[in-house]
Amino acid sequence: MTPLILALDFGGTKLAAALVAFGSRQWISQRRTLSPPNADANTDLEIMRSLIQDLLQGEKPAAIGVSFGGPVDATTGIVRLSHHVPGWENTPLSEILESEFGVPVSVDNDANIAALGEHRFGAGQGYESLLYITVSTGVGGGWILNGRPWRGAEGMAGEIGHVVVEPAGPLCLCGKRGCVERLASGPYIAASVQELLQQQPEQGQVLRSLVGNNPDLLTAQIVSQAASLGDDLALRVLERAGWALGVGIGNVANLINPQRFVLGGGVTKAGVCFWSVVQRVAHETALPEVNFEIVPAALGDDAPLWGAVALASIDFKYY
Amino acid sequence: MTPLILALDFGGTKLAAALVAFGSRQWISQRRTLSPPNADANTDLEIMRSLIQDLLQGEKPAAIGVSFGGPVDATTGIVRLSHHVPGWENTPLSEILESEFGVPVSVDNDANIAALGEHRFGAGQGYESLLYITVSTGVGGGWILNGRPWRGAEGMAGEIGHVVVEPAGPLCLCGKRGCVERLASGPYIAASVQELLQQQPEQGQVLRSLVGNNPDLLTAQIVSQAASLGDDLALRVLERAGWALGVGIGNVANLINPQRFVLGGGVTKAGVCFWSVVQRVAHETALPEVNFEIVPAALGDDAPLWGAVALASIDFKYY
Numbered sequence: 001m002t003p004l005i006l007a008l009d010f011g012g013t014k015l016a017a018a019l020v021a022f023g024s025r026q027w028i029s030q031r032r033t034l035s036p037p038n039a040d041a042n043t044d045l046e047i048m049r050s051l052i053q054d055l056l057q058g059e060k061p062a063a064i065g066v067s068f069g070g071p072v073d074a075t076t077g078i079v080r081l082s083h084h085v086p087g088w089e090n091t092p093l094s095e096i097l098e099s100e101f102g103v104p105v106s107v108d109n110d111a112n113i114a115a116l117g118e119h120r121f122g123a124g125q126g127y128e129s130l131l132y133i134t135v136s137t138g139v140g141g142g143w144i145l146n147g148r149p150w151r152g153a154e155g156m157a158g159e160i161g162h163v164v165v166e167p168a169g170p171l172c173l174c175g176k177r178g179c180v181e182r183l184a185s186g187p188y189i190a191a192s193v194q195e196l197l198q199q200q201p202e203q204g205q206v207l208r209s210l211v212g213n214n215p216d217l218l219t220a221q222i223v224s225q226a227a228s229l230g231d232d233l234a235l236r237v238l239e240r241a242g243w244a245l246g247v248g249i250g251n252v253a254n255l256i257n258p259q260r261f262v263l264g265g266g267v268t269k270a271g272v273c274f275w276s277v278v279q280r281v282a283h284e285t286a287l288p289e290v291n292f293e294i295v296p297a298a299l300g301d302d303a304p305l306w307g308a309v310a311l312a313s314i315d316f317k318y319y
Numbered sequence: 320m321t322p323l324i325l326a327l328d329f330g331g332t333k334l335a336a337a338l339v340a341f342g343s344r345q346w347i348s349q350r351r352t353l354s355p356p357n358a359d360a361n362t363d364l365e366i367m368r369s370l371i372q373d374l375l376q377g378e379k380p381a382a383i384g385v386s387f388g389g390p391v392d393a394t395t396g397i398v399r400l401s402h403h404v405p406g407w408e409n410t411p412l413s414e415i416l417e418s419e420f421g422v423p424v425s426v427d428n429d430a431n432i433a434a435l436g437e438h439r440f441g442a443g444q445g446y447e448s449l450l451y452i453t454v455s456t457g458v459g460g461g462w463i464l465n466g467r468p469w470r471g472a473e474g475m476a477g478e479i480g481h482v483v484v485e486p487a488g489p490l491c492l493c494g495k496r497g498c499v500e501r502l503a504s505g506p507y508i509a510a511s512v513q514e515l516l517q518q519q520p521e522q523g524q525v526l527r528s529l530v531g532n533n534p535d536l537l538t539a540q541i542v543s544q545a546a547s548l549g550d551d552l553a554l555r556v557l558e559r560a561g562w563a564l565g566v567g568i569g570n571v572a573n574l575i576n577p578q579r580f581v582l583g584g585g586v587t588k589a590g591v592c593f594w595s596v597v598q599r600v601a602h603e604t605a606l607p608e609v610n611f612e613i614v615p616a617a618l619g620d621d622a623p624l625w626g627a628v629a630l631a632s633i634d635f636k637y638y
Contacts, residue, residue, distance in 0.1 A: 071608075129472050141574075145464065152576020153448050156609045159573040164566055164604055167485060174606060247483055254478040255460075255571060257471020285483055287493060289390075290475045 003062030004028070006052065006101075007308035010044060011035075011110070012069040012084035017051040018305045022062065022313070025121065029055055030305070041087035045096070064097055064105040065312030067113040067304035073155055077107040106311045110134075110304055111158055112149050114297070115142030116314075117307025118262045122298035129258040132297070133160055135245065136265035139181040145258070148314075161185070165247040183244035186220035186267050192237045193223050204233035224270040238270055242277030249278065250285020253292050264297030322381030323347070325371065325420075326627035329363060330354075330429070331388040331403035336370040337624045341381070341632065344440065348374055349624070360406035364415070383416055383424040384631030386432040386623035392474055396426040425630045429453075429623055430477055431468050433616070434461030435633075436626025437581045441617035448577040451616070452479055454564065455584035458500040464577070467633075480504070484566040502563035505539035505586050511556045512542050523552035543589040557589055561596030568597065569604020572611050583616030 002021040009016040018030035031051040035044055070088065071080040077094020094105040108116075115132035118124040124132070128147040134140050139161030143150040151157050161181035162174050169178025170192075182188055194215045197204050207226040211217040226234035249261050261282075268274075279294055286292070299306050321340040328335040337349035350370040354363055389407065390399040396413020413424040427435075434451035437443040443451070447466045453459050458480030462469035470476055480500035481493050488497025489511075501507055513534045516523050526545040530536040545553035568580055580601075587593075598613055605611070618625050 143575075145469065150464065150575075153578040154576060154608075154610060156606070157574065157576040159576075159606060159609070162573050162606050163570045165483070165486065167566065168487075176604065247486065251482045251570065252574060254481050255476065255574065256462075256469075257473060257476040257478075259472040285495065287475070287478060287481050289473075290478070291473060 004059060005309050005312045006055070006061035006064045007305040007312065008048060008052070008064065008066045008097075009110075009304040009308060010048070010066065010068045010082075011304060012082065015044060015047055015051065016305055017048065017055055018302075018309075019055045019061070020309055027305075031055055035085065039085055041082070041085060041091055044085055049100075061101070061103055063103055063312040064101060065113075065308030065310070066093065066097070066105065066107040067110050067308045067311075068093065068107055069110045071155070072107050072109045074106070074108040074112065074149075074151055075155075077105060079107070104312075106314070108149070108151075108311055109142075110307075111140040112142035112151060113307035113311060114264060114299070114303045115144050115158075115262070115307070116149055116310040117299050117303050117305075118264075118297055119144045119147075120310035120313070121306045122303070123262045123295045124260055127259045129256070130260040130262055131158070131160070131249075131252060131256070131258055132262045132264065133245075133249075134265035135184055135186075135263065135267040137186055139185050139245075139265075143258075145256075160248050160252065163248045163251065165244050165251075178244075180244050180248040184241040184267065189220040189223055189237055189241055189267065190218045192240075193234060194218055196233050196237065200233065204231055206231035207234050220267055220270070224267075224274070227273060228271050235273060238274050239277050241267065241270075242274045243281050246278045246281025247285050249282040249292075249294060253282065253286040253290045257290055258292060261292060261294045262297050263294060264299075264303065268296060323378060324628050324631045325374070325380035325383045326624040326631065327367060327371070327383065327385045327416075328429075328623040328627065329367070329385065329387045329401075330623065331401060334363060334366055334370065335624060336367065336374055337621075337628075338374045338380070339628055346624075350374055354404065358404055360401070360404060360410055363404055368419075380420070380422055382422055382631040383420060384432075384627035384629070385412060385416070385424065385426040386429050386627045386630075387412065387426055388429045390474070391426050391428045393425070393427040393431065393468075393470055394474075396424060398426070423631075425633070427468070427470075427630055428461075429626075430459040431461035431470060432626035432630060433583060433618075433622045434463050434477075434581070434626070435468055435629040436618050436622050436624075437583075437616055438463045438466075439629035439632070440625045441622070442581045442614045443579055446578045448575070449579040449581055450477070450479070450568075450571060450575070450577055451581045451583065452564075452568075453584035454503055454505075454582065454586040456505055458504050458564075458584075462577075464575075479567050479571065482567045482570065484563050484570075497563075499563050499567040503560040503586060505584075508539040508542055508556055508560055508586065509537045511559075512552060513537055515552050515556065519552065523550055525550035526553050539586055539589070543586075543593070546592060547590050554592060557593050558596050560586065560589075561593045562600050565597045565600025566604050568601035568613060572601065572605040572609045576609055577611060580611060580613045581616050582613060583618075583622065587615060 070082040082088040141158035166178030172182035389401040401407040460477035485497030491498040491501035
């Protein structure tokens with residue numbers, strides 16, 4: 001019988017689990033639910049246990065892969081913390097699940113997991129070196145080098161969000177100025193637009209009408225929508241976001257010379273203007289001899305689960 | 320009998336060859352000479368052949384490692400070109416030497432070679448991930464990841480010199496603005512000081528006296544000397560160079576999270592002020608959770624030859 005892989009996704013606000021036969025590209029079954037607003041680590045673990053029981057129906061998987069939305073020590077499977085859910089500090093997640101299910105468990109953070117998923121099943125298939133970048137609430141990244149995850153000496157590799165691209169730029173939460181995340185993440189895009197709307201009452205008419213003149217309702221998604229309708233101010237802020245991401249990507253290309261950059265996350269759906277700026281600036285920033293492609297992620301919402309399958313498969317020695 | 324390793328260094332203006340017993344840290348013998356001013360690839364090859372004959376005295380090495388001062392395809396051993404010596408375009412250097420000596424030959428560019436040398440014999444011993452950076456006429460780098468050279472998809476990895484750290488900064492030869500190399504390489508340090516000396520006749524008195532009021536005599540070395548004597552203008556330019564390198568290093572730390580940065584090349588001898596700026600800015604630029612050390616290279620002038628020994632040893636399967 002083909003062995004089963006169990007994939008789990010602790011996503012901060014969402015929990016998901018899915019079961020797949022090794023080598024298959026179709027879920028046998030999957031379960032999803034929201035993490036309750038006042039959840040802590042124990043609540044999330046309890047909910048996940050019930051999703052798993054519901055999925056397994058008494059069957060036993062051969063391996064478990066886990067995507068966690070926060071910093072993880074992938075070598076020990078210990079969660080460092082969650083930025084969204086309290087109580088996760090130093091939780092030995094892989095040990096807990098291994099003792100409960102009696103099978104090997106691999107855990108990694110969502111960016112590394114998404115990189116693995118895209119490499120194995122998505123836009124990175126056949127590419128032995130790539131950086132996956134998510135541009136969403138934050139900007140993060142995960143490496144594949146020599147066809148394997150590269151996590152860095154202490155698991156901190158991939159932090160393209162905190163590469164400085166504009167040293168005199170605006171202050172980031174991390175304390176530095178002009179980080180990629182400060183210019184390109186969704187919340188900062190919305191905040192920059194809010195600021196400009198206040199300063200320049202003549203501009204951003206499309207934006208203003210989209211939020212019924214209530215700038216508090218602004219999101220990066222609405223900014224994208226306004227840009228696609230030609231709003232001057234929205235276009236300006238998205239162009240700057242694309243520029244920041246492009247400089248970051250071009251610098252990475254010069255440093256590591258990977259074959260591909262795979263871009264996921266809500267902000268990368270901002271449309272053709274955003275993408276064309278990213279592509280142009282990235283190639284301008286890289287040396288002329290440095291070749292690479294920038295492509296959209298292919299796995300969508302299932303990315304963490306498919307990545308968890310890929311991770312479990314490595315551990316399972318079938319990769 | 321212990322096998323012999325032959326190490327060769329085509330350095331652009333210098334040629335060197337050395338012979339060592341496998342596993343030893345002492346040369347059996349070595350030969351050095353200058354490449355004549357009007358040399359081409361054939362002249363350099365002829366001179367190298369005579370150095371080798373002189374060294375070998377009829378003995379046969381078990382492997383040959385070669386450091387080349389210019390872009391090389393390390394997988395095929397084909398030299399792409401030399402920026403200093405004409406006629407090297409697409410020269411199959413490893414094939415030429417293999418057919419002449421009948422032993423395996425490995426070739427790589429000087430930055431990758433220096434990284435390997437420092438990893439095996441110098442300041443990188445025991446560190447499985449490091450970036451070697453040379454700050455000299457240019458700024459280049461070589462990676463060790465997982466204890467092995469990482470050259471990138473097309474051999475272009477390590478170009479920290481062309482990471483942009485000041486997008487609105489001065490124009491670099493590569494066509495971009497504010498590259499690390501544009502702010503931190505020796506010739507650009509000298510050029511920046513020359514410019515400031517013209518603009519600010521009241522400043523740089525120590526500098527002026529060191530060059531007898533002839534700014535054409537300025538070199539990065541003299542700038543360092545003036546800085547160590549407290550010259551305001553020299554200190555300012557070196558501080559900016561250190562800042563650029565520090566931002567580059569901090570960004571690399573966030574992206575790849577290596578254990579060490581090993582710094583070689585003339586400019587890194589600029590003294591304690593330069594080093595303290597590099598250290599401070601690099602750690603300020605990296606996220607607080609990202610740890611690393613920045614240390615001076617240990618191998619000095621013999622770095623390319625020891626690196627060539629390390630490269631030949633890999634090929635030789637004894638590494």
